[in-house]
Amino acid sequence: MVLNGAIVPYEEARIHCLAPAITYAAAVFEGIRAYWNAEQQRLHVFRLDDHLHRLQYSMKVMRFEAPYSMTMLRASVLDLLRVSRMRENAYLRVQTYIDGDGAMGATGPLGMFVSCVRRPPSKLLQTGIRVGVSSWARLADNAAPPRVKATANYVNGRLASIQARQDGYDNALLLTANGTVAEAPGACLFIVRDGRLITPDVADGILESITRDTLLWGAQAWLGQTVEQRPIGRSELYAADEIFLCGTGAEVQPVIAVDRLPVGNGEVGPLAAAMQLRYFNLVSGRDAARPDWRTEIAATD
Ligand SMILES: Cc1ncc(COP(=O)(O)O)c(C=O)c1O
Structure with a gap:
């Protein structure tokens, strides 16, 4: 240490x-x-x-x-x-x-x-996870701003995670007090509808995630797509063809069910799988793009 x-x-x-x-x-x-x-x-x-x-x-x-x-x-x-x-x-x-x-x-x-x-890779990256929408609301910006990565904010995520596990889910999704989708306790979220990527806006109760930002760049660089950043309603989760979480810890984590309803056909979707693969190539330096994002330490250093 x-x-x-x-x-x-x-x-x-x-x-x-x-x-x-x-x-x-x-x-x-x-x-x-x-x-x-x-x-x-x-x-x-x-x-x-x-x-x-x-x-x-x-x-x-x-x-x-x-x-x-x-x-x-x-x-x-x-x-x-x-x-x-x-x-x-x-x-x-x-x-x-x-x-x-x-x-x-x-x-x-x-x-x-x-x-x-x-930290070896989680096997859930391949299988995907099942999540439940939490009855705990996401913190408000004028109370304990989620944009700040404060230890205290994780009381909110912890309550939601524990509840989700007790209810038989792998993870939780939190809604803002207005009822729009915010994020998971430790990760942001993307949904796919008709091939288009959508993610909650930075004002929708999220941490301004660095992985989210990486994937916004990746969507453009890898898929030629500009991600829509806008409020997502709870019921839109059930209409999504694909959902995935993203974060430094979560990496790119497919979600295969929400509230026990299958996402799409209930399997890891093609866009989630493609984004995950490209992400791992980028972060490990197998993909040489964005060298400014990687600080290298050689084995001999
Ligand atoms: C609440 C929360 N949201 C989102 C994220 C993802 O942020 P980042 O991609 O910067 O790790 C994290 C941390 O990983 C988090 O704790």
Whole structure:
């Protein structure tokens, strides 16, 4: 792990129990993936700077004092990957939080850590998942903005995930208070109707997902298609030919049923499969497009 800028053994990465990070969830984070390309003997960290820019934005909105610089955060991620000698796909968490023992409104002192774990691909990527629309509403922008990747926001996603699992689904979809589709607890969503890709707008209660942005670019580059970004009603989910989730963690995750109704013919659809394949080629550097999105670490580094 990296803790406050220094590499420390996993067991020694501790914070105080009275830190506002714990007592008031004063914490923000990023989940980042690094993909190992065996042919090139290189690790590719995907859209590292975009994740760190979003972290800077989250710290700004949360009014964290003296936020860590891009240079320091970037070096922490890359040093950890080098020291861990990571030679497979990995998932990194970069977290910043209010340390010390202050009150609810404390804006410092700041703490940070970076963790890195191996993350092999999920088998659900091939089979697709079954989701249920949650009875929990997505957070509102004027209450706890979903655009900010704050730890506290995940209370909302956690309630929905637990409910979905207890109801026999793999995952949940959350609607905004207005009843339009927002996102899954940890991923954004695309639907396909008559071959056209549609995704909720950034004002529809979503995190401004980097994977969503990658797929907006990909739809154009790979399919010559401009994705429609607009509100999606709950009942439109049942009319979709295909649905897939997207996120750094979820990657491109086909959805084969919503509320026990099959999506299309109930199998992974062709557009979801194509987007998934192109995405994996891009993030791993097998597809050389968008080199600006990959930070490479060679095995010899
Ligand atoms: C609530 C939520 N929505 C969407 C996403 C997808 O965002 P990104 O593609 O930037 O990882 C995430 C995180 O992965 C998330 O936690």
